Amino acid sequence: MHAFLREIALLRAHLDPLAYSTERRRATAEEHEQQIAELLRIIEEAALRALLIGGGVLVR
Structure with missing residues (x-):
């Protein structure tokens, strides 16, 4: 779970290029970033929350 949280932090640290380089529907790049x-x-x-109870997360 800690590695998963680090991945989220990595994505958050690079939101600007991520928002500009991924497909967006009817949104500006800034709205897409938000x-x-x-x-x-x-x-x-x-x-x-899952970490607090010793569980995991399934992202689909």
């Missing part, structure tokens, strides 16, 4: 950041926040919160 959307990605929100999804990462939700995934990170779930991972932290």
